[in-house]
Amino acid sequence: MMSYAIKMIEVECDDGVHDFPEGISAGEAIKEIYGKKSGAIAALVNDEEKDLSHSLEKNCVIEIIKDDSDEGLYIMRHSCAHLLAQAVTELFPEAKPTIGPPIEHGFYYDFFMNPINEDDLKNIEKRMKELVKKNIRIKREEYDNKALRKMFSDNSFKMEIMDEKIGHDVGSSAYRQGGFVDLCRGPHVESTAKLRWFKLTSTSQAYWRADANRDPLVRIYGMCYASKHDLKERERQLAEAEKRDHKKIGKEMNLYMINELIGKGLPVWLPNGEILKSEIERFAVETENTYGYERVTTPVLGKQQLFETSGHLPHYAESMYPPMEMDDGTYYLKAMNCPMHHLIYRNKKRSYRELPLRIAEYGTVYRNELSGTLAGLLRVRMLSMNDAHIYCTLEQVAQEFVNNIQMVQDYYSAFGFDDYRFRLSLWDPENTDKYIDQPKNWENTQNHLRKILDDSNVKYEECIGEAAFYGPKVDIQFTTLLGREESMSTIQLDFAAKERFGLSFMDESGTENNEVFVIHRAPLSTHERFVAFLTEHWAGNFPTWLSPIQAQIITISEKHNDYGAKLENKLKNASIRVKADYSDHTIGKKIRMHRKMRPAYMIIIGDEESQNNTVSIRARNGNQKNGMPVEEFIAKLTSENSSRKKKLELI
DSSP: OOOOOOOEEEEEETTEEEEEETTOBHHHHHHHHHOTTSOEEEEEETTEEEOTTOBOOSOEEEEEEETTSHHHHHHHHHHHHHHHHHHHHHHOTTOEEOOOOEETTEEEEEEESOOOOHHHHHHHHHHHHHHHHTTOBEEEEEEOHHHHHHHTTTOHHHHHHHHHHTOSSOOEEEEEETTEEEEOOOOOOSBGGGOOSEEEEEEEEEEGGGOTTSOEEEEEEEEEOSSHHHHHHHHHHHHHHHHHOHHHHHHHTTOEEOOTTTOTTOOEEOHHHHHHHHHHHHHHHHHHHHTTOEEOOOOSEEEHHHHHHHTHHHHHGGGSOOOEEETTEEEEEOSOSHHHHHHHHHTSOOBGGGOSEEEEEEEEEEOOOOGGGOBTTTBOSEEEEEEEEEEEOHHHHHHHHHHHHHHHHHHHHHHTOOOEEEEEEEOOTTOGGGSOOOHHHHHHHHHHHHHHHHHTTOOEEEEETOSBTTBOEEEEEEEOTTSOEEEEEEEEEESSHHHHTTOOEEOTTSOEEOOOEEEEEETTOBHHHHHHHHHHHHTTOOOTTTOSOSEEEEESSGGGHHHHHHHHHHHHHTTOOEEEEOSSSOHHHHHHHHHTTOOSEEEEEOHHHHHHTEEEEEETTSOEEEEEEHHHHHHHHHHHHHTTOSSOOOO
């Protein structure tokens, strides 16, 4: 008999080189090297992510991808999306899976199917858990083009994906778990048993290819983690976020409303919300005055030619409302203020002595957001912006950027924000359709901003593909209560406006100079978005200077109402925002009723207070003081308000 020698390969890992027979799987090799409790759910083979079932056919370098690593969580969440799709197609055979990507903290999958309710969601999750217990093996399979198209012939969505991403002359991989197969490049976990710690969270409407003119889809969201502890921590985080949800608090405090008769994404500021918004604006106007800004007001719509000149129609048309045909031309609701500010600059000849010119506006702009993306105040169709544009020379750009960074830090300190990061947002040279295609200008301006940040000792990260279409920018990033990163403020450098609008100035020699750079900045985002963040940050318990109700008068009985009314007038005359409750409810019920409105201070009026011209104060932070003279109370509250203290300090 003939015998054949087993061919060996060398597998290098962090503890050295190991010899294994050719064809051993990555999972088997990892088990031999690291033991059964390695925590591996996939492997990095020669820097490529592979399933644990991947066959090692030649010498290679291998690394473990653990379940709790960023890469591991991505794979688990992608696998969980497939698990969701399997459960949905088993429970709803008519459903057509489309795409199901992993996202931060979890995953989603879009289905062409009838809308589902909360009971359906619970049943889907129950089925997913049953599939986990079955420990179904997840297998990678390779198919040629003909086989793939036969396999997914009844799913037009998958066919479209294949047409776009695969073509007609090549095959691809798919992953099978039980009777469910999905087109995917992987990798995935070994079996459904690896997906224990997940939870479905919500459903929403979506559209195929994010196009409202195409098929409506049902999107199902879920979260997935490597351990029970991490899942529970996320659930705790979500519960806390729910308590702080600006939509819930906004309703309790009567800050704003959205009425279907007006339209989705069009918030109406109620009196309490208007107070909050106005106080923010007043603070911003005061701040901008100290930084040398001049205020203007521009129309809410403009001609088509204006937005063609600015470049917004070619690059931003999807976010703008449809055109309006008028007797003198085509008009658009403005989605931004900058084109009109450029014309203000160009309205007269400018001298170098006027630069930098800082133009600010609290203008309202309109953006055509899809209805399914709208969320309270965080994403709306009408936006009130504390917008401004600075016109300056290249030599002045650095100082203006530094000033704006300082302005942002001043704002955030006043509002009690301390957990934020700076991001340098760059263009993507591989995706020039999104941007003005001037590589040299991009390189120069991006390097300029890098130097400014470096010279200012500002720590920052770089992010490719997040620039504005006309130039790079510095974004200030927040982490929300849900752990989601959001941009709050932005400072943008525009190198294109000078050419598009013919911006220039007369320099010291009397020569016309067209090197006018524009800085776009919005340090407080939009009022809507900022109020949402502010509400959730403070859980509605705003500092006194922002509180819609600074003092809530509560009388113990009817006989104390006259004194309460006199006190109310005194506080109003002192410009203190005060409300009074003269109803015949019990004192306990009054306190419970008004607690939801979150006044900075409750003023309790009884016999002793009425007789002695004093007040008993119950602060929102739980502190209490009785018998304070009225004039002392007014003086302390006025001081706390005018100094914009972040904490209640009256008692």
